[in-house]
Amino acid sequence: MRIFIVAVGSHGDVLPLLAIGSELSRRGHAVTLAAPAPFAAMAARAHLPFFALGSEEDYRTITAEPDLWRPWCGAAAMFRHVSSLIEPTYHWLAENVRPDDSVVLASTLSLGARVAQDKLGLDLATVHLMPMLVESRTDPPTLPGLQLPEDLPPRLRHWIGRGADRVIINPAALPPLNAFRTQIGLPPVHRLRHWWNSPQRVFLAFPEWYATPQPDWPSQALQVGFPLADRFGDVVDLDPAVYAFLEAGAPPLAFTYGSAMTRSQGFFRTALDLCVRLGRRGIFLAPQSGQVPDDLPPEVLHVPYAPFSRLLPRCAALIHHGGVGTVAQALAAGIPQLVVPVAFDHFDEARRVRRLGVGSSMSGRSFTPARGEREIQRLLTDPSVARAGSIAKARMIEEDGVGAACDAVEAFRALNS
Structure with a gap:
């Protein structure tokens, strides 16, 4: 089977x-990956x-955009970049995919792949990758900038969330998407968060x-579980300096604000x-x-990247932005986590971390040394947090999200062959 994967986004998406x-x-399938240019070495x-989508400079430009990291502005900034990838993605698939023996696996923001499905009849x-991307009237996800009280009726929270479609998401995404669809003879899309679901299968x-x-x-x-993927990142094992640091003392607190964040100076000063x-x-x-501050004491180590599956089991807690992949790695390690959300799905993941009892969250404005100290101390000493972490770790050990996803892809192809 020939499989074409289109992944648009940062490390957590790709x-x-x-x-x-x-x-x-x-497993013997012929797989090709299309993703932003910086992921070529990992592939x-x-x-x-x-196949590179955009250039290295394109990727640096979007990750440096200040609006990308503001809850109400992030969607518009993101879709400006995503929209530029629609046409090259479409043409790459049109030139390479043979409908009789191929399957396309597309991330949420791979809009050009959905256009190709509509136009070319691709499987x-x-x-x-995150629950926020699935609409629901019975348990609506928390959208960035819309942290509504949990005691509001779910349908009311969903209705208010739909306003984000009308005011933010659709105006940012639909004009360039529909301009290209018109160019190739397709009708316009009216609601992005409905259309981006493949009518054949959604994993x-x-x-x-x-x-x-x-x-x-x-x-x-179809739910397939977390596809833990840190061993495919920039490095596959801990640096010797990290091993030496971990061996030299008590388990440290780990802090990260995401792979693409360029405005985390305040977070690390507080850290x-x-x-x-x-x-x-x-x-x-x-x-x-x-x-990161230049004047770190010997008790604090800065590294650009480390595979979480190797690092987090040896840490006392993780303080982070709330990306779903980071949440999953902390669950697998069974350690407490404090989420300081920035944008996108971070606020919804924070809600789910709280629901599971494995951690808590606070806003960036509330993340001060005094408040952070009290909350981290509570997380480290609360027996209920430790129990919840142990339960989550046991659940993660029982699962294989990558394997389950591959089984589902093979079943999908068999169903459509």
């Missing part, structure tokens, strides 16, 4: 599909043919215990103050330059 592609390739290490499955890359299936989710949706106030060692993960 690496899970890269992991799935690698396993499908190991090469996984021995996957690669395509959408992959949603939900999170388990039922994390996001309970809802009666109004798409009937073609340093927290380590001092709590008398704890710390490890700061930030690949972008200029994010």
Whole structure:
């Protein structure tokens, strides 16, 4: 079987599909990955043919955009970039996919792949990596900038959330999408968050215990679990300096604000103050330059990247932005987590972390040394948090999200052959 994977986004969006592609390739399928240009080296290490969507400079430009990291402005900034990838994605698939022997696996923002499905009749499955991307009237996700009280009726929260479609998402995404659709003879899309679901199959890359299936989710949706993918990142094991640091003392607090964040200076200044106030060692993960204070004491180590599956089991807690992949890795390690959400799905993941009892959250404005100290100390000493972490870790051990996703892809092809 020939499988074409289209993954649009940052590390958290691309690496899970890269992991799935690698396993499908190991099973004997011919897999090609299309993703932003910076992921070419990671695809090469996984021995996957690669097609670059945009340039390295395009990727740096969008990740440096200040509006990308503001809850109400992030969608518009993101869709300006995503829209530029619609046409090249469409033409790449049109030139390479043979409908009689191929399957397309497309991430949520791979809009050009959905256009190709509509126009060319391709067999395509959408992959949603986070629950926020699935609408529901019975358990509506928390949208960025719309942290509505939980005691509001779900239908009212859903109706208010629909306003985000009308005011933010559709105006940002639909004009360029529909301009291209008109150009190739397709009717316009009216609601992006409905249309981006493949009518054939939707894979939900999170388990039922994390996001309970809802009666109004798409009937073609299938939950496959978290596809843990950190070993496909920039490095595959801990650096010797990290090993030496971990061996030299008590488990540290780990801090990260995401692989693409370029405005995390305040977060890491607070992180340093927290380590001092709590008398704890710390490890700061930030690949972008200029994010971490220069004057770190010996008790705090900065590394650009480390595979969480190797690092987090040896840490006391994780303080982070709330990306779903980061949440999943902390669940697998069984450690407490404090989420300081920024944009996108972060607010919804924070809600689910609280629901599970494995951690808590606070706004960026509330994340001060004094408040952070109190909350982290509580998370480290609360027996109920430790019990919830142990339960989550046991659940994660029982699952294989990558394998389940690959099984589902093979079944999807068999169903449509």
